[in-house]
Amino acid sequence: MSDRQSILDAVTAQIEPFNKKGVAVTEATTFQGDLEWDSLTVMDFVAAIEDEFDIIITMNMQAEIETVGQLADAVAKLKG
Amino acid sequence: MTDAGSAADALPADPAPVAPERDLFSKFDALIAEREALLSSGVRDPFGIVMERVLGPTTAVIRGRETILAGTYNYMGMTFDPDVIAAGKAALETFGSGTNGSRMLNGTFRDHVEAEEALKAFYGATSAMVFSTGYQANLGIISTIAGRGEYVILDADSHASIYDGCKMGDAEIVRFRHNSVADLDKRLGRLPTEPGKLVVLEGVYSMMGDLAPLREMVAVSRKHGAMVLVDEAHSMGFFGRHGRGVYEEQGLELGRDVDFVIGTFSKSVGTVGGFCISSHPKFEAMRLACRPYIFTASLPPSVVATAATSIRKLMDAQGKREQLWRNARHLHGSLKALGFRLGTEAADSAIVAVILDTQEQAVAMWQALLEAGLYVNVARPPATPAGLFLLRCSLCAEHTADQLERIVAMFADAGRSVGAIN
Numbered sequence: 001m002s003d004r005q006s007i008l009d010a011v012t013a014q015i016e017p018f019n020k021k022g023v024a025v026t027e028a029t030t031f032q033g034d035l036e037w038d039s040l041t042v043m044d045f046v047a048a049i050e051d052e053f054d055i056i057i058t059m060n061m062q063a064e065i066e067t068v069g070q071l072a073d074a075v076a077k078l079k080g
Numbered sequence: 081m082t083d084a085g086s087a088a089d090a091l092p093a094d095p096a097p098v099a100p101e102r103d104l105f106s107k108f109d110a111l112i113a114e115r116e117a118l119l120s121s122g123v124r125d126p127f128g129i130v131m132e133r134v135l136g137p138t139t140a141v142i143r144g145r146e147t148i149l150a151g152t153y154n155y156m157g158m159t160f161d162p163d164v165i166a167a168g169k170a171a172l173e174t175f176g177s178g179t180n181g182s183r184m185l186n187g188t189f190r191d192h193v194e195a196e197e198a199l200k201a202f203y204g205a206t207s208a209m210v211f212s213t214g215y216q217a218n219l220g221i222i223s224t225i226a227g228r229g230e231y232v233i234l235d236a237d238s239h240a241s242i243y244d245g246c247k248m249g250d251a252e253i254v255r256f257r258h259n260s261v262a263d264l265d266k267r268l269g270r271l272p273t274e275p276g277k278l279v280v281l282e283g284v285y286s287m288m289g290d291l292a293p294l295r296e297m298v299a300v301s302r303k304h305g306a307m308v309l310v311d312e313a314h315s316m317g318f319f320g321r322h323g324r325g326v327y328e329e330q331g332l333e334l335g336r337d338v339d340f341v342i343g344t345f346s347k348s349v350g351t352v353g354g355f356c357i358s359s360h361p362k363f364e365a366m367r368l369a370c371r372p373y374i375f376t377a378s379l380p381p382s383v384v385a386t387a388a389t390s391i392r393k394l395m396d397a398q399g400k401r402e403q404l405w406r407n408a409r410h411l412h413g414s415l416k417a418l419g420f421r422l423g424t425e426a427a428d429s430a431i432v433a434v435i436l437d438t439q440e441q442a443v444a445m446w447q448a449l450l451e452a453g454l455y456v457n458v459a460r461p462p463a464t465p466a467g468l469f470l471l472r473c474s475l476c477a478e479h480t481a482d483q484l485e486r487i488v489a490m491f492a493d494a495g496r497s498v499g500a501i502n
Contacts, residue, residue: 038467040466040467043236043255043257047257047263050270054270055270056254056267056270056271058231058252058253058254059246059253059254060252060253
């Protein structure tokens with residue numbers, strides 16, 4: 001299994017506890033549009049991802065991330 | 081001079097509607113609908129209050145009715161202080177109504193300097209920089225101090241002016257959970273060591289009226305080599321031995337522990353304006369680099385004269401301080417005894433936040449209070465943390481025992497009428 005795939009799997013697993021609507025999550029799933037997360041949920045989720053990978057995703061970076069796939073790419077780059 | 085008149089005549093009586101996809105206002109449709117739904121339920125607009133006359137620091141006339149004010153930030157009741165008023169009148173007559181200019185060019189008058197001197201004396205600092213509002217002080221200082229490649233680390237419940245300062249600047253922005261020392265430590269620990277870092281904290285968080293554990297947060301910030309800014313807007317005059325704020329109350333010192341203090345003239349000082357205090361040896365450079373300081377008009381002479389006089393008086397306002405704390409404890413204790421859910425367990429600050437279940441309940445109760453003769457603030461998301469709907473009271477040193485009894489009685493009646501208490 002590639003590193004990118006294992007990151008994507010871990011990200012998807014972290015989404016589940018916050019996935020109140022039971023949306024089927026793919027790389028194209030958007031946090032705001034599909035998952036309909038508010039800013040508080042986003043903050044909790046980002047903290048969970050940061051702890052999982054021991055990274056910091058700055059608010060500047062968060063503003064650029066719309067989809068699950070983009071988040072996996074950002075995590076891969078940060079872990080780099 | 082006739083251009084405006086003829087242009088108005090030339091406008092079509094019935095302009096063609098803008099297609100929704102091209103109308104820049106379409107994005108506000110949800111906001112407009114929410115407001116219309118609220119107002120159509122028959123309540124008054126909580127964001128459309130007009131004070132027709134102001135009778136003193138704690139009373140005003142709203143829609144012809146004398147109303148007790150328990151939702152202003154006039155903590156120390158300085159707005160009608162005779163010395164403050166006299167200083168403002170004298171400056172108005174001597175220096176005119178405005179400055180017509182920027183602090184950097186022609187907009188620095190004697191009393192701008194005098195206000196900065198008063199602040200330096202109040203805080204025991206080597207530098208004080210007066211801005212036109214507190215909002216601009218945060219906007220300017222935060223966006224200018226931390227540059228590209230550097231970091232600003234802020235509490236998630238920070239005031240809008242702090243968030244906006246972050247947005248305006250070029251630094252990387254990192255948030256930590258509200259008042260969590262462990263979360264701040266963890267986040268600072270994950271950042272690269274070399275770049276400069278600014279940790280932004282508030283002494284009192286204004287929505288719930290809770291305090292920051294500044295001593296522990298400063299210790300963690302210093303451990304990771306970060307500079308510290310504390311916004312003490314809601315504590316000036318009544319926290320710490322000299323009234324410098326929560327940082328002083330918790331035994332911290334400017335220069336040694338805290339690098340910058342942000343404050344405002346619009347709360348305890350009783351006028352309008354903002355400032356930053358520092359003892360950093362290079363701080364004066366901010367006057368040359370800070371855009372919200374440079375590219376705006378300076379405060380009118382009467383405003384800085386009232387501020388300077390008020391700040392000097394606040395240095396020696398022991399009686400008012402004690403009265404304000406008595407009032408805060410009285411209201412907090414009484415509302416708690418009535419069974420209201422409050423933002424803090426004890427009277428930590430001069431803000432008492434009553435937590436309600438829904439926007440409808442909050443607005444209905446707010447209206448019941450207003451009709452009974454009491455003004456408090458309604459606060460709603462996104463201004464509030466955790467999506468809460470609040471009725472926020474802020475105390476004044478000039479509230480009388482009789483007014484406090486009436487405030488409590490009005491809360492009891494209004495709370496029962498909307499089912500917030502039994």
